[in-house]
Amino acid sequence: MSTKDRIMDASGELFRRQGYAGTGLKQIVAEARAPFGSIYHFFPGGKEQLGAEVIRRSGAMYAQLFVTIAADSPDLLTAVSRFFTEAARDLRDTGYADACPIATIALEVASTSETLRQATADVFDDWIDATTAYFAHAGIARPRARELALEVLSLLEGAFVFSRALRSTEPVEVAGRAATAAIRAALPSA
Amino acid sequence: MSTKDRIMDASGELFRRQGYAGTGLKQIVAEARAPFGSIYHFFPGGKEQLGAEVIRRSGAMYAQLFVTIAADSPDLLTAVSRFFTEAARDLRDTGYADACPIATIALEVASTSETLRQATADVFDDWIDATTAYFAHAGIARPRARELALEVLSLLEGAFVFSRALRSTEPVEVAGRAATAAIRAALPSA
DNA sequence: GTGGTTCTTGATAGATTGCTCTAGCGAACG
DNA sequence: CGTTCGCTAGAGCAATCTATCAAGAACCAC
Numbered sequence: 001m002s003t004k005d006r007i008m009d010a011s012g013e014l015f016r017r018q019g020y021a022g023t024g025l026k027q028i029v030a031e032a033r034a035p036f037g038s039i040y041h042f043f044p045g046g047k048e049q050l051g052a053e054v055i056r057r058s059g060a061m062y063a064q065l066f067v068t069i070a071a072d073s074p075d076l077l078t079a080v081s082r083f084f085t086e087a088a089r090d091l092r093d094t095g096y097a098d099a100c101p102i103a104t105i106a107l108e109v110a111s112t113s114e115t116l117r118q119a120t121a122d123v124f125d126d127w128i129d130a131t132t133a134y135f136a137h138a139g140i141a142r143p144r145a146r147e148l149a150l151e152v153l154s155l156l157e158g159a160f161v162f163s164r165a166l167r168s169t170e171p172v173e174v175a176g177r178a179a180t181a182a183i184r185a186a187l188p189s190a
Numbered sequence: 191m192s193t194k195d196r197i198m199d200a201s202g203e204l205f206r207r208q209g210y211a212g213t214g215l216k217q218i219v220a221e222a223r224a225p226f227g228s229i230y231h232f233f234p235g236g237k238e239q240l241g242a243e244v245i246r247r248s249g250a251m252y253a254q255l256f257v258t259i260a261a262d263s264p265d266l267l268t269a270v271s272r273f274f275t276e277a278a279r280d281l282r283d284t285g286y287a288d289a290c291p292i293a294t295i296a297l298e299v300a301s302t303s304e305t306l307r308q309a310t311a312d313v314f315d316d317w318i319d320a321t322t323a324y325f326a327h328a329g330i331a332r333p334r335a336r337e338l339a340l341e342v343l344s345l346l347e348g349a350f351v352f353s354r355a356l357r358s359t360e361p362v363e364v365a366g367r368a369a370t371a372a373i374r375a376a377l378p379s380a
Numbered sequence: 381g382t383g384g385t386t387c388t389t390g391a392t393a394g395a396t397t398g399c400t401c402t403a404g405c406g407a408a409c410g
Numbered sequence: 411c412g413t414t415c416g417c418t419a420g421a422g423c424a425a426t427c428t429a430t431c432a433a434g435a436a437c438c439a440c
Contacts, residue, residue, distance in 0.1 A: 003417080019298040021212035025398060035419045040399070042417095047398065097301045103351050107294040108209040110354040111287045120355045128352075150352065150361050151345065151368040158348030161293050162318075162340065164300040165310040171340050178341040178372065193387080214427065225389045227431090232387090236429065 004042045006032040011054045017097045019104045020051055020116070051105070052119040058101035059123030063130060076138045076187075077180050080152065084176025087156070088169040096167045099160035127153060139188045148186050152179045194232045196222040201244045207287045209294045210241055210306070241295065242309040248291035249313030253320060266328045266377075267370050270342065274366025277346070278359040286357045289350035317343060329378040338376050342369045 001009075010032035014023040025047060029036050043050040066083055073079035090098050102120055109116035131149035136142055159175035162168075191199075200222035204213040215237060219226050233240040256273055263269035280288050292310055299306035321339035326332055349365035352358075 017301045019209060019211055021209055022298055022302060024396075026396080035417085036399095037401090037419060038417070095301070099297075104294075104297040106351055106355045107289075107297060108212055111207045111285070112212060117355060117357075121357070124352055124355050147364050147367070150349070150364045154345050154348030154352060154361060154365045154368075155341065156348060157351045158344030158346060159340070161296055161347045161351075162314055162344060165296045165307060165314050167307075167311070171344060174337050174340040175344045177337070178344075182368065182372070215429090216427080225387095226391095227389055228387075230429070 003032075003034045003038050007034050007039060007042065007050070008054055008057060010034075011050055012058045012101060013098075015051070015054060015105050016058070016099075016101045017104075020108050048113060048115055051109075051113075051116050055102050055105060055116065055119040055123060059120075059126065062101050063127055070134070076134070077183060080183060081176055081180050084156065084159075084172055084179065087160075088163070088172040088176070091160075091163055091172060092169055096164050099164055100157055103157055103160060124153075135183070135186075140186050144186060148183060151182055155179050193222075193224050193228050197224050197229060197232065197240070198244055198247060200224075201240055202248045202291060203288075205241070205244060205295050206248070206289075206291045207294075210298050238303060238305055241299075241303075241306050245292050245295060245306065245309040245313060249310075249316065252291050253317055256320075260324070266324070267373060270373060271366055271370050274346065274349075274362055274369065277350075278353070278362040278366070281350075281353055281362060282359055286354050289354055290347055293347055293350060314343075325373070325376075330376050334376060338373060341372055345369050 007028060011023070011028050014028060014031060025039055026036070028050075029039060039050065040046065043053070045052075066079075069082050069086065070076075070079040073082055087099070102123060105116065106120040106124070109120065111117075128146070128149050131153060132142070132146045135145035135148050140148060155175040155178055156172075159171040162171035197218060201213070201218050204218060204221060215229055216226070218240075219229060229240065230236065233243070235242075256269075259272050259276065260266075260269040263272055277289070292313060295306065296310040296314075299310065301307075318336070318339050321343060322332070322336045325335035325338050330338060345365040345368055346362075349361040352361035
């Protein structure tokens with residue numbers, strides 16, 4: 001794996017777990033087993049450019065994770081249910097460290113760095129649009145599909161906050177059931 | 191107002207907006223118009239003790255905010271609806287800076303400081319228990335009331351993440367409608 | 381007043397931060 | 411072989427971080 005990839009992987013993992021401000025560049029190169037200078041070779045814009053690229057890449061990878069799960073699920077409800085179940089399992093298996101790859105950064109930078117805030121906003125917009133389209137494809141009218149997308153994604157992100165702090169999968173599991181219930185109610189008959 | 195109170199107020203506001211790691215003690219004393227040494231006079235445990243006390247106090251104040259709104263609302267649905275509407279208004283009025291007082295810290299410290307993680311967990315446990323009791327008092331069976339509490343609180347926290355990043359009140363407004371719909375469906379008849 | 385306690389105050393230490401800089405390695409190409 | 415170029419490598423800089431310390435100010439009990 002290339003040095004740039006190792007730096008981005010290490011950054012993504014550290015940012016996700018301890019945030020942007022809480023992660024030093026020295027810690028990143030140590031984790032990535034990369035020379036310090038390489039950061040500024042690949043990311044001349046410094047920490048902020050690294051942060052922006054990591055946000056966009058991590059966000060896209062997380063969206064892809066849902067696509068993969070949806071691809072081999074028989075229907076929409078199963079796909080969503082599995083995504084929450086998988087998220088709960090990942091949380092438990094990582095000691096409640098790995099939840100949303102960008103939520104921690106999003107809250108940190110929303111009022112401190114316009115560049116990074118924009119990166120998180122772009123990722124979230126993509127997620128919302130993709131989820132809306134996915135629900136619309138299942139027969140839910142567009143405006144309702146968007147509301148439902150925001151509802152399901154909010155349930156996921158909010159449950160992550162509680163599950164990580166409480167060190168319990170209960171919030172994510174409950175949120176998963178609430179999400180499928182909401183979708184089932186919005187689906188055109190049955 | 192006492193120096194200690196000014197320090198805690200300033201810390202609460204800064205932690206909420208830019209996180210724990212992203213806020214320096216120098217910045218806190220500047221904002222609080224307090225001498226630097228006073229931090230270590232009132233919080234001998236340093237930044238971590240200050241953080242823990244701010245988390246517990248901010249968490250309790252936020253719970254009190256809901257109690258106040260609920261006190262002069264005719265019923266449960268109105269109270270919840272008003273809380274989300276109020277949250278959306280606060281977000282807009284502060285330039286999308288002030289949302290949950292401890293969510294940013296909660297995600298940051300969940301895997302880095304057991305002391306602070308415990309403080310956020312205690313606050314969240316209180317919120318969940320209080321909300322569960324509030325729903326149970328309205329006639330919803332206990333196990334279902336707890337699930338509903340987790341669902342509503344997750345909707346709120348998740349919507350905060352999106353609203354701050356997207357600089358839009360839409361997520362919080364949609365979450366508010368979803369929360370009231372879920373409660374209405376769980377209420378014993380009508 | 382006097383003694384004692386609480387609080388204020390900022391200089392300073394020591395570590396760490398993001399970042400810059402230069403030197404050198406090693407493969408590709410004429 | 412010699413030159414070039416992408417990348418490695420880490421020493422070092424200015425700034426900032428948390429934390430400590432000792433001295434002074436303000437207040438209370440006696």
